[in-house]
Amino acid sequence: MANMADPLKLGVLVSGSGSNLQSIIDNIEKGSLKASIQVVISNNPDAFGIARAQKHGLSAVILKHEDFNSREDFDLELIKILKSNKVELVVLAGFMRILTPVFLKAFPQRIINIHPALLPSFPGTHGQKMAFEYGVKFSGCTVHFVDEGIDSGPIIIQSVVPVYDNDTEESLAARILEQEHRIYPQAIQLIAENKIKIEGRKVHIKTVEKIPPVALYNPPLAGF
Numbered sequence: 001m002a003n004m005a006d007p008l009k010l011g012v013l014v015s016g017s018g019s020n021l022q023s024i025i026d027n028i029e030k031g032s033l034k035a036s037i038q039v040v041i042s043n044n045p046d047a048f049g050i051a052r053a054q055k056h057g058l059s060a061v062i063l064k065h066e067d068f069n070s071r072e073d074f075d076l077e078l079i080k081i082l083k084s085n086k087v088e089l090v091v092l093a094g095f096m097r098i099l100t101p102v103f104l105k106a107f108p109q110r111i112i113n114i115h116p117a118l119l120p121s122f123p124g125t126h127g128q129k130m131a132f133e134y135g136v137k138f139s140g141c142t143v144h145f146v147d148e149g150i151d152s153g154p155i156i157i158q159s160v161v162p163v164y165d166n167d168t169e170e171s172l173a174a175r176i177l178e179q180e181h182r183i184y185p186q187a188i189q190l191i192a193e194n195k196i197k198i199e200g201r202k203v204h205i206k207t208v209e210k211i212p213p214v215a216l217y218n219p220p221l222a223g224f
């Protein structure tokens, strides 16, 4: 990784709305996140994330996976674009495409993803819907390093939200998304500050703040 005084160089991969990309952009512009977005890449030409990138003067590339003969060929092109933009950390922000080992090898321990559930529960697509239908009392979101599995890499940060009795899938998803927009910039900032050490499955984080010793209950305890 480059000198700590330099902003961490990000490549952000999107497939859809790009609200997580927006939160990263906003936090960089506010100065709370010491990073720079070198390039935004979408495999979906209609992704609103591309328009968001352009609005902020960022370099945006559309790379349609249908134009490639294999997943590896697509990934090789992705690697080429990211490397030529000197990307140090690959940030998957709603990127709905499985990456091959070729890609993982090009950025060892340098790819992160956000998932809308408390991993290892409800991996894959529709994490919010699966949690809602399962009837969990808490759900949330997870930022993790990407490994060869589906949403299975070492966990950096999680946020927990309650599921209320009158929730719908949509209201729960909105509550989770609000937290995604907070924890993703935080995770990137921890990496930018070199505060993260991966040991096996565990991500150790050098923070000064202590986590308060509390448990959460839903529904609340009544006198127990």
Ligand code: GAR
Binding pocket: 014, 015, 016, 017, 018, 019, 020, 021, 049, 093, 094, 095, 114, 115, 116, 124, 125, 126, 127, 151, 177, 180
């Ligand atoms: C987010 O909820 C993200 O967690 C999810 O896609 C959404 C993208 O929203 N990712 C996954 O489900 C990956 N398995 P955005 O485009 O507005 O950032």
